[in-house]
Amino acid sequence: MNNIQGYYLMPHPPIIIPDIGKGEEKKIELTSKSCDEIGKDISNLKPETIVIITPHSTMFSDAIAISNEHRIKGDLSKFRCSNIKMDIKIDTEFNNELIKLCTEFEVPVAPINSEFLVRFNRKYELDHGTIVPLYFINKYYNDYNLVHVTYSMIGDLNLYKFGMNLKKAAEALNRKVVIIASGDLSHKLKNHGPYIYSPFGEKFDNELLNNLKNGDFLDVFNMNKDLIEEAGECGFNSTIILLGSMDGKEVKGDLLSYEGTFGVGYGVMKFNINNDKESIFNFIIKSKEEKLKRKLNSSNSYVKLARESLIYYFKNNRKMTDLSNVPQELLNEKHGVFVSLKKFGNLRGCIGTILPTTDNVAQEIIRNSIEAAINDPRFMSVVEDELKDLDISVDVLMEATLCSKEELDPKKYGVIVTSGYKRGLLLPDLEGVDTIESQLSIACNKAGINEGEKYEIEKFEVIRYKEGE
Structure with missing residues (x-):
């Protein structure tokens, strides 16, 4: 039995929330409907734990951050919306198993809490990369604990190994889990977007999504690094961790929607797991x-x-x-x-x-x-x-x-x-x-x-x- 029951790629534009968008969210209605579909899907699965990988909480250059107090809370007041608040229990047992596995397999991780983050003048809180996806899930289901992960720039091989350890931790604890890779795609799709337009933006989005739809993990790893850098994205590393959690499985991505209305690529995808297959980890190394x-x-x-x-x-x-x-x-x-x-x-x-x-x-x-x-x-x-x-x-x-x-x-x-x-x-x-x-x-x-x-x-x-x- 596969303890990880669902795998998803979700964007995190605050403007998609009506209290923030104030009508602008209707311009990305397909994205909103797809995120609702994922919320309903997770409600049917009824996981005990949701793992979410975000690029927007406190990030370290040399270790993946794992939020490790008993609870974590946050709101969207940075986006002039203080009424959207969350206070969620952390699955510390899962964290402990995950940290143990990462230590054993030499994946650098950093368990973080309020006291630890004071040294860096940062707060222990939920970020919008987490709150926005969970906003759609909480509409339909909220009986879960959270594993809150912020990726690090430690290389795609280490990120993939971390994803493999997520799978091992779920199996070791016999925990029903879903994993969400939170990330937007290129921010350079249009001149009026957050970055100046680049033709590499659309190319990156198309190539990544096609590789994911086809389940071509190795092709994701072999994507041109200059293309990734030029795209101005924040979802690639989250996706690499997600792929690691699916290692040893035959996978096809179901693209629920893709929109670039505001100059940023919003891709919503669920992954369908089929037969077991050989791990590709050694192939990635080779x-x-x-x-x-x-x-x-x-x-x-x-x-x-x-x-x-x-x-x-x-x-x-x-x-x-x-x-x-x-x-x-x-x-x-x-x-x-x-x-x-x-x-x-x-x-x-x-x-x-x-x-x-x-x-x-x-x-x-x-x-x-x-x-x-x-x-x-x-x-x-x-x-x-x-x-x-x-x-x-x-x-x-x-x-x-x-x-x-x-x-x-x-x-x-x-x-x-x-x-x-x-x-x-x-x-x-x-x-x-x-x-x-x-x-x-x-x-x-x-x-x-x-x-x-x-x-x-x-x-x-x-x-x-x-x-x-």
Whole structure:
């Protein structure tokens, strides 16, 4: 018998609640009806425990947060709606079993309570990523305890393992459970949405939903990371955990509705479980290993040297000096170079030089790759075990030229702002930096240039190299 009786993907737009939408909710009526359908479905199942995975409660970069007091409450007063309130009992027995399993299988988790969150100046409370889906469930059924989980940026493999542990905990306790992945899809579907429009938004939504409908878990894992990042979504990691809880099952997704009226993708889906099948966990590991090999083998000489520099440094505790195998093009030119490290789609380190400080681009890459890994003051130093999870890019800076504000283009040009001894640089084509104003504001902030202070503007182009390209 499968103790997990229902699996669902639900969005969480506060505007869908009439007291908040004040008529605007009628523009996403299909989403509302589909969420009602899920509420009725769960009412028929009568679960003892509902597990909900949210992106909008207190999130940690290095561990999945599990709310672990006896009760948790919250409201939607942040959205000028204080009459929608919830106070729900937490299934602490399930939490304890889940935490034990995660410790055993090396999935980083953090049980949280009010006292713990005081250290981070955060409140122990329900978030709208939880309240909105439960609003539709509570219409029809409220005889349940809650497991309240906030995902973390610890990588899709760890998230999937966490989902597998949800299943094991339900089985160990013989608990009747349903699991809800709370998450909106792309926020970039329209220019009047919360983010500036991107053609990647619709592509991401279609690809993810089609993979889920077909039950193609491996295809979800192999989705292009740049596509996911460019989509501006908050539901992918919730979905990965949900898929982990369905591991070993033949699955098909039933898409109840999809709407993008407000520039955000709202997908509502229930999953139909059919026959047992072989776990795909080992296939996921193998797929990731093969992907890393392909990335290393196909990388251009710039990022290949950056990775080789890091591998050599962690193995020998010193900078590599043998350049005999480095292509001549990296030895013949001198440029400023920025090396950026990302882990699971999030920045892990970035250090660079505006002007060359060494004899050639090769030495610049070697120097700055190590600096990005161990001396970026925003992050803890990278450790050797992280190298396999890093994606590396190298930006080679072309000569900067003086310009006016009107000549800037944040997608094409980087910017350097200078006021006396204060100087700040921002690379081009960064996510979330879509206007000249935001580009200049960030660059001035980095330089310590105050608002209203006069400064000189330079623009420059970069040649950007990424792994696998």
